[in-house]
Amino acid sequence: MSGGRTARIMVKPMPSREPQPSIEISLASDLSALPMLAQTLREFGAAHALSRDFQGRLNLVLDELVTNSVCYALPDLAEPELRLRLFVDQDTVVAQLEDNGAAYNPFEEAPEPDTDMGLAERPIGGLGIFFVKNLTDSSTYERIDGRNRITLKSMIGGQTSDE
Secondary structure, three states, rough: OOOOOOOOOOOOOOOOOOOOOOEEEEEEOOOOHHHHHHHHHHHHHHOOOOOOHHHHHHHHHHHHHHHHHHHHHOOOOOOOOOOEEEEEEEEEEEEEEEEEEOOOOOOHHOOOOOOOOOOOOOEEEEOOHHHHHHHOOOOEEEEEOOOOEEEEEEEEEEEOOOO
């Protein structure tokens, strides 16, 4: 700068408005967990500016998986545990649902639904897992330290495998 003047720039740190990187919650081992799940997903969706459509798909698949854990994996356990972890990894929402029920991989063991049959003729089972697989970009199962872990990945703003 000419004339011997120097410019001084003051930088004042602004409070961070970044969303929390992850949410981890324990859920009740009964169907009363579903309203808490829905509220958590609304808060997570708002914090990460997720569309209502995206939040609705995420709620549908997690509602299905929580219901399956509550109804089939946890009812006979003395100390049932059900936990959910949500986070964003770049442009992908990752949801991990864990329970301490007996080992069960729904992606391999649940029956494949016959989607060509009418609802009245269709046997019960498999349709919820069909939705989970088709409404997420990736769905995996692991058995870790005596716990079932399902990991779902959905690209934010991207196309899911059935779109």
